[in-house]
Amino acid sequence: MSKTEPKLLKDTVIAPYAYTQAGGKADYLAIPKSLDELKDLLAWAEDRELPVHVFGRLSNLVVRSGGLRGLVIIMTELKAVQQEGELLTADAGCDIIWLSAIAQDKGLAGLEWAAGIPGSVGGAIFMNAGAYGGQTDMVAESVTALMPDLSLKTFTRDELAFAYRHSVFQDNGGIIVQVTFKLKKGNREKIQEKMDANNYARALKQPLSWPSNGSVFKRPEGYFAGKLIMDSGLQGTAVGGVMVSTKHAGFMVNVDHGTGNDYEDLIHLVQQSVYKNYQVRLEPEVRIIGDR
Structure with a gap:
């Protein structure tokens, strides 16, 4: 007990x-x-x-x-950050956006791509998050996790089994508690310029004024999910309170008290329509869990 x-x-x-x-x-x-x-x-x-x-x-x-x-x-209250030279160690609940700002303030380059990513450090590791030419596996040095037997285990970079939107923690039941990132010394102003450019591009293209999960589908080989959805005439299509964004077809936004079931049903509708039109199977990047 x-x-x-x-x-x-x-x-x-x-x-x-x-x-x-x-x-x-x-x-x-x-x-x-x-x-x-x-x-x-x-x-x-x-x-x-x-x-x-x-x-x-x-x-x-x-x-x-x-x-x-x-x-x-x-895990959002577990958010401490420590620096040792070019290593930045953060608890799993730390916002990856906040960590990228800390890195910039300390003149450390390598997390500029994360400046606008919604999510935690642990989530970024779990899903191998990435954007604008950067990805978690490019800077993750080691991860400490609480294993099912409640023992702490540290995984080296080579043990993290990173792949596209995948890490070893999707398979081993470990709970990520702390992550060390290996960054590089850089110029604060240039790092900030890169972060600002990424966030400007994000604001231009993405529906940031509505609740969403970001990009819903993985990129199918040889295609762009958003273009397939747009070309299928699905922008503005809604199920309940959730709608395919009219600004970026790869996003689904909660415009009117949408539910988890609305999201799932709209995902299935989009998958069926795109497959009917282009014989391409869209695979969700988002995880769908819980009871109906």
Whole structure:
């Protein structure tokens, strides 16, 4: 048994914690403020044989309207950052946008691509996030994770099994708790210019004024998902409160109290239409989880 009774919220709606502002209830929800609290939560759930779901900013994720059984852990209070030369070490709950700003302030280059990415450091590792010519696997040096047996294990760069939107943590059940990035010394002004250029391009092309998960589909080989969706005449198509963006066809935006089920149903509608028109199967980049 865990010695400490963790702080828990019961029957809590997930939507306010999610970038999509959609998602049903969690049986239990907790936001640990330390590694010990995280361990207590995991021990508590194990004692009760409850499933555990661990998230950062809940970006790149669709939680269905029926919600999630068991315990949902949100890591956003674990966000400390330390510097040692060209190494920047951040807790998993740290916003990757914030970390890129810290890197710029310290004159460290390598995270400019992350300046506008919604999500946490842990999420960036988990999904091998990337944008504007940069990607997590280009700068991740090592990752410390809490394994299913509650032991801490540090993974070197070569052990992270990075691939397109994939890391070893999608397979091994480890909970990312800390990440070390290897960056390079650079000029603060030039780093900021690059970040500003990326964010300007993002603002021009992407529907940032609405809740969304960013790009919904992986890039199919030889094609661009957004163009296939646009050419299929799907921009503006909606299911419930979720719509294919009229600004960027690769995005789905929550325009009117959309639900997780609305997102999932619209994803399926787009997949069917694009396959009918172009015989290309679009694979979601976002994860879809929970009960209908």
